[in-house]
């Protein structure tokens with residue numbers, strides 16, 4: 016018998032999400048069913064709503080989430096009913112060309128199935144009340160009271176981290192902190208610039224602090240986000256509507272430029288500034304994204320000088336290793352998450368939460384499920 020529950024469904028890009036009853040599939044032997052407790056509204060969900068990121072619809076959005084394991088399939092061994100889990104959006108097969116080269120984020124099955132909006136085993140696992148198939152954003156579709164998913168995507172974390180904080184680790188925090196700790200090569204005392212101080216960027220600021228950066232220059236367009244960046248570890252905060260981040264990076268480094276730049280704005284101008292503001296021999300990690308059909312222009316000279324550029328997804332996440340470590344860093348007070356929550360709502364208020372994100376007025380709104 017399948018389970019019915021409420022979920023937020025995108026029927027058409029540009030339209031608000033519709034909160035409605037859906038049915039979810041019985042778990043396959045390697046699946047678990049998770050009673051969702053909290054999910055963050057990430058910019059990536061907004062890109063799907065606004066149509067710059069295109070998937071087959073109707074789709075259940077939501078991919079930054081935490082909950083309690085309600086049921087496990089007959090072949091699941093390492094996740095138990097009652098475990099608290101953070102959901103990972105990077106299932107991978109473990110034996111394709113890219114998995115064999117330690118790049119689970121490029122797993123060939125992950126990339127092929129993700130574009131179709133199906134689960135990792137190739138099936139849709141939810142239906143509209145009318146019987147039509149639903150697709151799932153990033154193998155999850157977490158804006159739903161219940162989610163069925165492969166056990167490899169349900170990562171057990173300590174029970175003492177509250178769900179509304181834990182969910183943030185599932186995307187924005189993993190991406191930002193991981194970019195600093197797993198992807199970039201930040202040396203002790205380095206000057207790191209972070210462009211864009213939403214949840215991803217504020218996590219990147221904290222990752223740079225944890226990596227031992229000497230100076231952390233945070234850049235945004237919003238003074239309130241910059242004040243928070245200072246609170247979370249930035250040593251300098253620059254409003255790019257008033258000051259030029261490229262000049263600031265050079266002034267702070269005797270004209271050389273920042274050692275490492277973590278970009279988390281998702282804006283063509285910010286991409287361009289990273290190339291201008293990094294020092295020769297330095298490193299740029301792009302985390303943000305724009306419509307994949309758009310061009311971004313760079314001054315050729317700004318790309319020279321042995322600079323290293325890398326676009327990275329999910330902060331080099333190895334969720335089973337990293338989620339418990341990040342949860343423990345929160346519990347120990349080394350990673351601040353409370354400050355990232357600027358709004359809360361239930362499923363019925365989810366469209367207002369996305370409006371606030373679209374206007375740049377929120378960092379993370381968390382939906383209680």
Ligand SMILES: NC(=O)c1ccc[n+]([C@@H]2O[C@H](COP(=O)([O-])OP(=O)(O)OC[C@H]3O[C@@H](n4cnc5c(N)ncnc54)[C@H](O)[C@@H]3O)[C@@H](O)[C@H]2O)c1
Pocket residue numbers: 057058059062186187190210211212213214215216234235236237240255279280281282284285301302303304305327328329330372375377378
């Ligand atoms: N790489 C990944 O795996 C991954 C994961 C999650 C999100 N993302 C992407 O990362 C970006 C940030 O995500 P988020 O959820 O933190 O979004 P967000 O909208 O909350 O934050 C973006 C921030 O960038 C600022 N900004 C915009 N243009 C700017 C500019 N020109 N200069 C300086 N600051 C600027 C905004 O004021 C905002 O504070 C988005 O593009 C999102 O799609 C990537």
Ligand SMILES: [Zn+2]
Pocket residue numbers: 107108109110111112113114121122123124125
């Ligand atoms: Zn693979």
Ligand SMILES: [Zn+2]
Pocket residue numbers: 057058059060078079186187
């Ligand atoms: Zn996300």
